[in-house]
Amino acid sequence: MERDDAVGDLLLGYASGALPEAISVLVATQLALRPELRRTVREIEQIGGHLLEEIEPAPLSATAFDAVLSRISANDDVDTEAEASGIADGETASVVPQPLRGYLGAPLSRLAWRKRGPGIEEYRVPVGDDRFEMSLIRIKPGRAVPDHSHEGSELTLVLDGAFSDETGHYGRGDLAVNGEEDHHSPLADPERGCICVAITGGPLRFSNPLVRFFDRMTRG
Known part of the structure; x- marks a missing residue:
């Protein structure tokens, strides 16, 4: 919640x-x-x-x-x-409501999505502040982001579909707030998947060493 x-x-x-x-x-x-x-x-x-x-x-x-x-x-x-x-x-x-839509520069179907894992894609949203990273995250139905904590805080707003994690269920318009000590593994809705926008104050810290290696190799 x-x-x-x-x-x-x-x-x-x-x-x-x-x-x-x-x-x-x-x-x-x-x-x-x-x-x-x-x-x-x-x-x-x-x-x-x-x-x-x-x-x-x-x-x-x-x-x-x-x-x-x-x-x-x-x-x-x-x-x-x-x-x-x-x-x-x-x-x-x-x-995608305004004002976020004005930052995209293209429709969802034409964004430069990057594969971040099985069934998980990311588009880095350009914002003029080096302290934060803002990303659109698209997760296919039934897929989960591997267990991780955060180097800094993380704010995740659901735009479409839903996800669940250790803290509850989040649907369209819900905001998940996680701190540095929080671990979670968001699981996308099994029917609709999930599209969300996330802001992080630093890189995610994945629990699995293989996932950490893949993350370093694919992060631009």
Whole structure:
């Protein structure tokens, strides 16, 4: 099951604008899938707004408002260009919400997937932060990621299908949070498999030495 305290901290960080780019994109993607979490973020923002009302405002430059409008317009242009370029074909649009979809650069069927094990493929999502790796993981029905722990934390958001591990069952829109000491072996749904987006703070540490060797040979 999701760790409510960790998810709550992420939502608070997102609402305050304090999250790194990769984690902010992951949280925004989860919000697109979970209306009840969007309501929670709105409540946090409302509380923050009330607190801001009690703070004496600082003067803004004459160009500040124009800069905000420019950023909004630029984001709208990115979304429009993504749709027009064919990034959001039927499958991709149904599986990958914005804003993550805007980072892919191509439909799911045309991404440069890399084989990471039997029935497991990975596409490294480009984000401008060397502290984190963001990847799409596609696991065929009934296949499992070998047992591993983490060099740093791991956040895994299910986009399609489901997986189960030692901590519970995760379906579309669910977020699994694992720390450095956690070991698990995610098993994809036996009928639908699983597509998820994962953020790691460092390489996975596989328990099996043969798997560790294969991981080193195939990791770019």
